[in-house]
Amino acid sequence: MAASEVCGELNSAFCVLPSTSPRLGLLKLVSSTRTLASALLTRLATTRTPPLRSLSTAAKLPQHTTTTAAASHRLATTAAHLRSFATTASAAMPPVPKPEQRYDLVVVGGGSGAMGMSRRAASYGINVCVIEEDGRLGGTCVNVGCVPKKLMRHAADQAEALRSRDAYVRRLNGIYDRNLEKDKVTYISGHAQLTGPKSVRVTLRNEDGSFNTQSPVEITTDRIVIATGGRPVIPSDKDIPGASLGIDSDGFFALREQPKLVAVVGAGYIAVEFAGVFNTLGSETGLLIRHDTFLRPFDSVIAETLQGGPLTIHTDNGEPFEVDCLLWAIGRRPNTDNLGLDAAGIET
Structure with a gap:
């Protein structure tokens, strides 16, 4: 049966179908007589490794880039941004008035020592002048030393933290276990x-x-x-054919490769949060919603602000677009199955 024929028979919000193509999947929004939108998804072949993308550059990395190489690429890009930031006096600070001809104290240099010396001297009421040829105050530490170095190290640490994520979670599991034991609570x-x-x-x-x-x-x-808490909701394949081709918010943490193109279905805070995460990582992200806006229970200013951001919002426009990953974030249900309530x- 053709995709258009299947979608035409559906009364649900989305239609998701598998594909025989080994390339990227296709998520297509089509009109429906009883719903705002229908969707058609075909899945990326499991053997394909989607390229990682740097947030700050459109250049693509090699097909099988490792996490370490990706982090190095991101660091190199960040360094380029630092080199291009405030490299001249006019860019670093506003124009200053013509200097006076005489001062009680002249400090040559604009680093941390000069800052401390000049400000303390000025606090005693004397007329102080600081002269810095670089055009940027703060010296080596602020401009090309401690501060940017720590920022670069933080980026590298994030890549390392991602690799040790599961170990960190297991450590927290152990802490909860020991806390129960310490308080003499039996754990089964x-x-x-x-x-x-x-x-x-x-x-x-x-x-x-x-x-x-x-x-x-x-x-x-x-x-x-x-x-017992709750778990994410994924529509059944009976309600939406092919819905199981997508993942839920739990499945996000099982991803081993960064998808290049992502569609997040949902209008709540979980959907918006995951869309923001994917977008920040560099994935081209679309947010699919049934109503006219998202975060409806929240302040309207929040929704209006987010709509002005870099995310592409897709409603009932009938335009098809390709995705590597479909994430369902349409709600949660309580974990009360087989509890014998x-x-x-x-x-x-």
């Missing part, structure tokens, strides 16, 4: 199912991540608190 890793108002059956989790369904543990208690007399 497993799936809980209520069997009554004051009883819980626990299916223990094995070290390999599987569950031991053969030997559940029965626990009794005076009170039960449900604090009915057995405890809890209605949902």
Whole structure:
């Protein structure tokens, strides 16, 4: 069946279909009689490595650029920006009036020592003059030393932090574990199912991540608190054909390559946040929304300000565009599946 025929039969907001093409996917917005927009997505072949892009340059890196090489490229680009910043007196500071002919104290140089000396001397009421030929105050540390060096080091640290992200998260997991132990709170890793108002059956989790369904543990208690949180919503393939080709906000953290072109579906703060992250990393990002604006529960000034930013907002315009990644951020649902709430007399 042709894509146009499928989309024509849909009543949902989006239509997502797989593709036989090994190239970039295609996300196409088309009109629908009962919805604001429909979407057509075809997925990038898994063997293709999308190029990394620097935020500050349109030049593309080699096809199989490593994280370290990408960081070096970003550092080199940043250095070029630093070299082009305020290199002349006119660019660094406004014009000064014609100097007087006599001063009580003349300080030659405009670095940290000169700044401290001249300001302290002026505090005693004397007439002080500072002469700096470079046109930029602050000296070596501020202009070509400590400050820009630390900024460059921070960029390098970010690349290293990305590689050690999972280890950092595991460290936090361990801290939570030790805090419970320190406060004498018993921790059980497993799936809980209520069997009554004051009883819980626990299916223990094995070290390999599987569950031991053969030997559940029965626990009794005076009170039960449900604090299971929630998870992202992805439309079913039945409601939106091909919806599973996209990822949710959890899947974002499993990405191993930076997608070049991204479509984020949603109008809430999670969608806007992830769109901003992708855009900052250098991905060309589109935000797909059903209504006339996003962040509707928030102050309208926020939405108006964001609309003036670099993100491309796509509504019901019928224009197709290609993407490497589709991220669903259309809401969350509570983690209450198979908890046995009915057995405890809890209605949902």
